[in-house]
Amino acid sequence: MIVFKNVKKTYPNGTDALNGVDIKIDDGEFVFITGPSGAGKSTMIRLLTCEDVPSEGKLTVDGTNLKRLSRRQIPKYRRKIGVVFQDFRLIPTLNVYDNVAFAMRVVGRGGREIKERVMAVLGIVGLEHKVSVFPEQLSGGEQQRVALARAIVNSPAIIIADEPTGNVDPEMSIEIMKLLSSINRNGITVVVVTHEQRLVRAFKKREIRLRYGKVEFDTAHDHDHDHKEKSSDKKDHHSDKEDHKKKHSHKEDKEDSEHD
Amino acid sequence: MIDSFIFLVKCAVKSIFKNWLLTLASVTVLTICLVTLGSSILLFDNVNLFIDEVGDESQVVIFLDESLTTEQINGIHQQLFQIQNIKNVSYESKEMALQNYLESMGENASLFSDVTSDVLRNSFIFNIKDLSKFDQTMFEVGKIEGISRIRERREVVDRINDISQVILMLAFWIIAIFIVISILVITNTVKVSVYSRRIEINIMKYVGATDAFIQMPYFIEGIIIGILAGILTLFLTYFTYTNILSPIIYDFGLFTPVSFQSRFIPFALFYIVSGALIGMVGSVYPVKKYLNV
Ligand SMILES: Nc1ncnc2c1ncn2[C@@H]1O[C@H](COP(=O)(O)OP(=O)(O)OP(=O)(O)O)[C@@H](O)[C@H]1O
Ligand SMILES: [Mg+2]
Numbered sequence: 001m002i003v004f005k006n007v008k009k010t011y012p013n014g015t016d017a018l019n020g021v022d023i024k025i026d027d028g029e030f031v032f033i034t035g036p037s038g039a040g041k042s043t044m045i046r047l048l049t050c051e052d053v054p055s056e057g058k059l060t061v062d063g064t065n066l067k068r069l070s071r072r073q074i075p076k077y078r079r080k081i082g083v084v085f086q087d088f089r090l091i092p093t094l095n096v097y098d099n100v101a102f103a104m105r106v107v108g109r110g111g112r113e114i115k116e117r118v119m120a121v122l123g124i125v126g127l128e129h130k131v132s133v134f135p136e137q138l139s140g141g142e143q144q145r146v147a148l149a150r151a152i153v154n155s156p157a158i159i160i161a162d163e164p165t166g167n168v169d170p171e172m173s174i175e176i177m178k179l180l181s182s183i184n185r186n187g188i189t190v191v192v193v194t195h196e197q198r199l200v201r202a203f204k205k206r207e208i209r210l211r212y213g214k215v216e217f218d219t220a221h222d223h224d225h226d227h228k229e230k231s232s233d234k235k236d237h238h239s240d241k242e243d244h245k246k247k248h249s250h251k252e253d254k255e256d257s258e259h260d
Numbered sequence: 261m262i263d264s265f266i267f268l269v270k271c272a273v274k275s276i277f278k279n280w281l282l283t284l285a286s287v288t289v290l291t292i293c294l295v296t297l298g299s300s301i302l303l304f305d306n307v308n309l310f311i312d313e314v315g316d317e318s319q320v321v322i323f324l325d326e327s328l329t330t331e332q333i334n335g336i337h338q339q340l341f342q343i344q345n346i347k348n349v350s351y352e353s354k355e356m357a358l359q360n361y362l363e364s365m366g367e368n369a370s371l372f373s374d375v376t377s378d379v380l381r382n383s384f385i386f387n388i389k390d391l392s393k394f395d396q397t398m399f400e401v402g403k404i405e406g407i408s409r410i411r412e413r414r415e416v417v418d419r420i421n422d423i424s425q426v427i428l429m430l431a432f433w434i435i436a437i438f439i440v441i442s443i444l445v446i447t448n449t450v451k452v453s454v455y456s457r458r459i460e461i462n463i464m465k466y467v468g469a470t471d472a473f474i475q476m477p478y479f480i481e482g483i484i485i486g487i488l489a490g491i492l493t494l495f496l497t498y499f500t501y502t503n504i505l506s507p508i509i510y511d512f513g514l515f516t517p518v519s520f521q522s523r524f525i526p527f528a529l530f531y532i533v534s535g536a537l538i539g540m541v542g543s544v545y546p547v548k549k550y551l552n553v
Contacts, residue, residue, distance in 0.1 A: 049466065072471075075469060076468065083466045089462065089463055105267045106464045107468055107469055108264045109263075110262075
């Protein structure tokens, strides 16, 4: 379980990227993180991958306070999560097979186990026929599927993807999301940052929208009356208009993503 | 475990070939460093040998009291043997001394035909092993009873010690500077291979590779550079010394130079181990920078 408790993040230059975020993500959930550019989505991901620590508040994953992890404990924690990036981050000098196997080798796994597991995950992402192809010979969608295979090869409990479809054409984006959602059906928690409202609507999963470093809304709480009563009048007001607003901000997001 | 090790060595070898020009530069600079180091050692050994074999600066003669009995003289002999820094102890009775003296006079010996050995004294002659401990050793010798006079060449010994000191300091600084340069060049080489593999390092961090694991290929790279330089130095110094320098020294007829063959293995170990150490040190810093993801 991932728990953000009043998490704040101020960068050394004074930017308040996160401004008191409260989120609870259960094991096996599939969550979209959305919001305009600069809302703090990537910052949230960076905290989850332990690249950075909250300036204030508490972030726990399966009961572990990430702020308390020592340098030596971080690698062990990271083996529990699989990360996917917008820019794939495949190693250009290695073929598909080795790119995936690399993730197992560097955590000290051995020979036969690697072969079986790599072929299995390449099968899951539908690239078993491309094992000896190099990344530059693959389409964006295929590269992202390799990256996805690499993210799941060490059997993580959580998959974190920051704009995984950002560099992928629309049809392929749906394929990537389908893959993520089938990975999720196997009990893996999936957290996906995306700009594409189209995908969010198509997949009907929980959506957490950030704005100015705060949770603007969380679809999980739409059915959570306790939370609604606690929240301010303003929030109540805007959740009445939520549907309308969603459509509206969709346009904003499109523009934002073009800026990127 | 073995799989990981093979993987790490492969990574290291790959980047050595990929940045072969820089590897070559590192090996060259480190070789120069090690050659300097090795030459200094050989130089010192030969200088010491020269002092031992040719010069009599280290020779000390102690003249004994006339009244001593044979037993007492034997006792002094025993005491001299007990002193660590002394070698080649020999006894010269006054008769022998006269004999030697007359021999050294050659044709003029007849002029001294009426001189008897009574004007001379019984003596012990020995050499000091380590001249830098000359004073301490002579202090111990001085404590022996029954000595009437000591002949030593303290000023010469002092001068030799001074010169040794200067050479030692000079060698120390030259070697220190070369070691620093070698480390910098290796650091730079490793930096380039770290830079060219920063994506890999980044991914390694994300999938949970330990810092030690990430560091390892570069560590191995540094060690390989060090070992290559060590081997190169061994052969370079061996061949130039045994085939060129040694014969020259020998031809001058000064003395028989220190043999390299007899200490080939210690030299080999010394070069390879110091090369590997310098390589290791040089490879640590550049990776550290990229580990902070
Ligand atoms: N390393 C950093 N140093 C200083 N400020 C930063 C840093 N990274 C991000 N920021 C700032 O923090 C805020 C949140 O950035 P973040 O990258 O989390 O946004 P985002 O929601 O991922 O945006 P996008 O959709 O454009 O990727 C922004 O104002 C950004 O300029
Ligand atoms: Mg971002």
